Amino acid sequence: MRELRVLLYETPHDPYMNLAFEEAFTRVRAADLTCDTLRIWRNDRAVVIGYFQEAGAEVKLAEAEKLGIRVVRRFTGGGAVYHDLGNINFALAIKAEGVKDPISYLYSYLIGGALRALKLLGASPRLENVNDIVVNQRKVSGVAASTRWGVYFLHGCILVNADLTALAKVLRVPKEKLRDKGVSEVKYRVANLSEVLGRELSYRELVKALVKGYEELLKAESYVDLPSKEEVRVAQLLYEYKYSRNEWNLYRAPHSAFKNLEEKLKEILA
Amino acid sequence: MSHSLAYEAVKKARKGLIRVKIVVDERSRRIADVRITGDFFMYPEDALWKLEDELRGAALDASEVTAKVRRALEGVRLVGSTPEDFTEAVLAALRGAGVRE
Numbered sequence: 001m002r003e004l005r006v007l008l009y010e011t012p013h014d015p016y017m018n019l020a021f022e023e024a025f026t027r028v029r030a031a032d033l034t035c036d037t038l039r040i041w042r043n044d045r046a047v048v049i050g051y052f053q054e055a056g057a058e059v060k061l062a063e064a065e066k067l068g069i070r071v072v073r074r075f076t077g078g079g080a081v082y083h084d085l086g087n088i089n090f091a092l093a094i095k096a097e098g099v100k101d102p103i104s105y106l107y108s109y110l111i112g113g114a115l116r117a118l119k120l121l122g123a124s125p126r127l128e129n130v131n132d133i134v135v136n137q138r139k140v141s142g143v144a145a146s147t148r149w150g151v152y153f154l155h156g157c158i159l160v161n162a163d164l165t166a167l168a169k170v171l172r173v174p175k176e177k178l179r180d181k182g183v184s185e186v187k188y189r190v191a192n193l194s195e196v197l198g199r200e201l202s203y204r205e206l207v208k209a210l211v212k213g214y215e216e217l218l219k220a221e222s223y224v225d226l227p228s229k230e231e232v233r234v235a236q237l238l239y240e241y242k243y244s245r246n247e248w249n250l251y252r253a254p255h256s257a258f259k260n261l262e263e264k265l266k267e268i269l270a
Numbered sequence: 271m272s273h274s275l276a277y278e279a280v281k282k283a284r285k286g287l288i289r290v291k292i293v294v295d296e297r298s299r300r301i302a303d304v305r306i307t308g309d310f311f312m313y314p315e316d317a318l319w320k321l322e323d324e325l326r327g328a329a330l331d332a333s334e335v336t337a338k339v340r341r342a343l344e345g346v347r348l349v350g351s352t353p354e355d356f357t358e359a360v361l362a363a364l365r366g367a368g369v370r371e
Contacts, residue, residue, distance in 0.1 A: 051315055054307040057289060079286070079309035103313065103347055130285050130311070130350050147313060176282040252307060254319045 003035060004220035006211055009227050010041035012085060015072045017235065018043050020243035022091055022155065023075050024235035025227070029093035030149035031269040033230045038113075038214050038222070039091040040207050043083035045069045047170055048157075050078040050144065055250045057172065064170045073249045076144035076155065078131065080171055086162035086192065088206045090114060091155035092214065102152065106145035107131060110154045110217075114141060117213030118158075121205065122197055133158075138191035148255075160201050161194045230268055237264050273297045279362035285350020286310035288359040292325075294367045299330045306356070311349035317342065325360065332371040335360055 007025065011017040018041060028034050047059050047069055055061065058080040059071050069082075083089070092110060099105045107130055114133060118125040123135045133141035133156070143156030167190070194201045211222050227235075241261035247253045255262075273296045281288045286309045293303040304325045312318055321342040328338055336357050343353040361371060 050309050052307055052312070052318055053309060054289060054305075057307065058309075075315075077309070077311040077315060103349060107349065144311070146315065148315065174280065174287055176280055176287055252305075254316055256316065256319070 002218060002220040004211075004214060004218055004222040005035050005037045006222045006224045007037055007039040007227060008041070008207065008224065009039065010043075012042050012044040015043045015046035015048070015070050015083070016243045016249075017239050018046075019048065019072050019074055020239035021227070021231070021235040023238050023243075024231050025091075026093040026146075026151055026153050027149050027265070027269055028228065028231045028234055029095070030151040031230075033269075034228055036094045036218070036220070037092070037225075038211065039089075039093075040210055041089050041091070042085050042087065042203075043089070044085050045166070046083045047071045047080055048083055049073050049080045049249075051075055052077050052252070053080060054252060057174075060170050060172060067166060067170065069166065069170055071249055072243065073252075074144070074155075075148065075255070076146045076153070078142065078144035081142065081157055082162065082167035082171060083157060084162050084166065086160050087157050088160055088203065088210075089155060089157045090210050092153065094152045094154075094218075095150075096152055099152070102147045103145075106147070106152055106154050107143070110145070110152060111143055111156070113214035113217040114143070114156055114158070114210065115213070116216050117206075117209040118193070120209040120212055121193070121201065123193065131156075135191075135193065135196045138196055139189055140191055140193045140196060158206065159190060159192045160203075160206060161192050164190065164192065233268055234265060237261060237268075274302050275367065277363045277366035279359055279365075281355055281359035281362060283310060283351030283355040288351065288355055290359045290363040292360070292363045292367075294330065294364075301325050301328045301330070301335075304360070306359070310351045313347040313349070317346040321356070330364060330367055330369050332361055332364070332369055335364065335369075 141158040145154040291305045295302040324342040339357045
């Protein structure tokens, strides 16, 4: 039976390291130094923006600073999301043979593990507008994906009992989007899963559901693991030279702008 | 004295917003700099920077700009948006500089 490695490694107090590790475990998987991995993790009070986004256009930066909410960029496209401990993130780095359409593999197939997880928790989730997971007409989760480095990568966040007031305070909602969705404020489009289901949900419950959801989808047996020494080393380098830097987080520099880092990574990943 | 002026536009695609900021060199009537940002999905991702490179130095001419956007996005997989959305966003920004289609 196929194996699925599960990592619960997280650094909620340091969102820069959390995102550095996201790239690290993906690239280490891509280099075949680990096997297919599902990572489940949390950030404490951060805004995570997409690879193509302008930080100041998406986030009220002064307000975020005042509230101690840090802004960090991820390596996938898509929109800005607010994270706190009431938000659970999942990420997969998978290799697969014979995939005809990588985009549909990611956004139609691989997203299915999260949908199964939500069903296991008693919800009736629907996939809308490519990457939104909606329960009872409210968006509780969004995903983003990449095929960079030769691996199928998908990650997403599930609002479980996040502080939606803080979310509304720091995220800018472009008027062009409001017109489209016919709503007045960001907090009315998204909702916490606990509110939608009308009951408290624990971190443990979410972890169990996500692991089971992906075991079922991938027909795999899971085991919980610790980060490998390569993942730790790669994450440290990515943290030091990219994810802790304004050039990456605020100024939208592409991966290719970090040449020294790539040279150092080559020594580990080659 | 600077002869550059900046223009902006936002285009809503089916999925995602495309924001364009363009700096125009008024003397040469060419694009001096361009920055395209937003919450769209593009594969391979770094095609976005190639698109910006392609547009730098382009003449303020709608058909030249359209051809350059098309060329840069050839073979690029967009999810929830189209190359036309990107063309429209760039041309919308350039309308401020007097470019007409």
